[in-house]
Amino acid sequence: MTRFLVDGMNVIGSRPDGWWRDRAGAKRRLVEELGRFAGRTGHEVAVVFDGRPLDVESGPVRVAFASRRGRNAADHDIAAEAEADPDAGSLTVVTSDADLAERVREAGARVEGAGEFRRRLEREPGD
Numbered sequence: 001m002t003r004f005l006v007d008g009m010n011v012i013g014s015r016p017d018g019w020w021r022d023r024a025g026a027k028r029r030l031v032e033e034l035g036r037f038a039g040r041t042g043h044e045v046a047v048v049f050d051g052r053p054l055d056v057e058s059g060p061v062r063v064a065f066a067s068r069r070g071r072n073a074a075d076h077d078i079a080a081e082a083e084a085d086p087d088a089g090s091l092t093v094v095t096s097d098a099d100l101a102e103r104v105r106e107a108g109a110r111v112e113g114a115g116e117f118r119r120r121l122e123r124e125p126g127d
Contacts (some may be wrong), residue, residue, distance in 0.1 A: 005082065006046065007095035007114065010114045035058070085108075094112050
């Protein structure tokens, strides 16, 4: 089983659908999509967002908000989680951020780009 650790704002930003007009709604929609993905694949999924925490129905998805403020705040938490993971080889970090990708690869995790992962989320069940 693959475990996915998702850079939430990076995935949201990979599709210019007006998400910036309703950031909280965009976060909730992504968590719903991740929940459907986890349900149909059986993969373990976690997402980390920048910004102020909000209540979100997460189902099977572990949702976290960056422990600090500022640019790339979630990236620091994602990298720290990958670096501390005793089984980083089974972890796929979803991001298109080159610096974050380098850090998690050094920790032993794999990387999948945000656009590629977005397409994976949109595939029909069984694909």
